[in-house]
Amino acid sequence: MVKVDVYLSQSLIQDEMQLKDRNVIVIDVLRASSTILTALVNQAKEIIPAESVSVAARISKGLGNSVLCGERNGKIIEGFKLGNSPFEYTTDAVKGKTLIFSTTNGTISVTKSKFAKNCVVAGFLNMSAVVNYAASLNDDVTILCSGKLNDFCIEDSIAAGMIINGLMDIKGKSNVELYDSGYMSYKLAKHLAYRNSKPDRGKLLSMLADSEHGKYLASIGFGDDLKYCAELDKLDKLPFYRNGVIKLKETFEQEASEKSKMKRVNISSKPNSKD
Ligand code: MLT
Secondary structure, eight states: OEEEEEESSGGGOOSGGGGTTOEEEEEOTTTHHHHHHHHHHTTBSEEEEOSSHHHHHHHHHTOSSEEEEEEETTEEOTTOSBOSOGGGOOHHHHBTOEEEEEOSSHHHHHHHTTTOSEEEEEOGGGHHHHHHHHHHHOSOEEEEEOOBTTBOOHHHHHHHHHHHHHHHHHHOGGGEEEOHHHHHHHHHHHHHHEETTEEOHHHHHHHHHHSHHHHHHHHTTOHHHHHHHTOTTSOOOOEEEETTEEEEHHHHHHHHHHHHHHHHHHHHTSOOTTO
């Protein structure tokens, strides 16, 4: 039996210890999750999430090849290089760079997960990758919806419900235990994200277009971002948050294997004490 609990807003995490040793899935469909994924797929070196503008500025002072990125009220922060539209995060703009990233809700959720056992960032763009990863854990999962301004938002809850639906498909419905927020998300996703029992991009896009934050983003000129963020399974990648930075799972794995190779070389090149 796998238990899945869902927090409908990051504001429900008042103490980082609440997430200690948990398998956390952070969601901010519009738009931090989608932007983080896009930046890493376009070869950003790493992303350092910052909970506030002043923390972001402080981190950037100590770092060389870094770029200040993020938004407040959906718009680029004054003095920062990039905002929070995934379209800004092209290979040209981000390749090889450390991005220091601060958004209104999404990066707060990520930094609140600093004591998690595992923390992965999820959106519609990498939904199947996240579901398969969550199923492979064979362990309880905590889904943290970023929400909007300390409150619920529909798109994150739908994404949580899709993860639950996917987990039930793999593990069997009776093997997934839910609390009320998860049950509500699961039912909501069934209505607003599926057609003939299959996830449907058109339905996702209409839901985003009808959502409070979707309407706001469209009103300030980011209507195309909604279309992009609704592209189900466009990016088959898993951004992980570990030791203060977000990188793709394979990047962390590659670094770990290089480290262990170096260790082996060091050990075997030590002079034999009998010689
Ligand atoms: C957030 O973290 O609240 C956002 O990603 C808002 C946005 O820029 O759409």
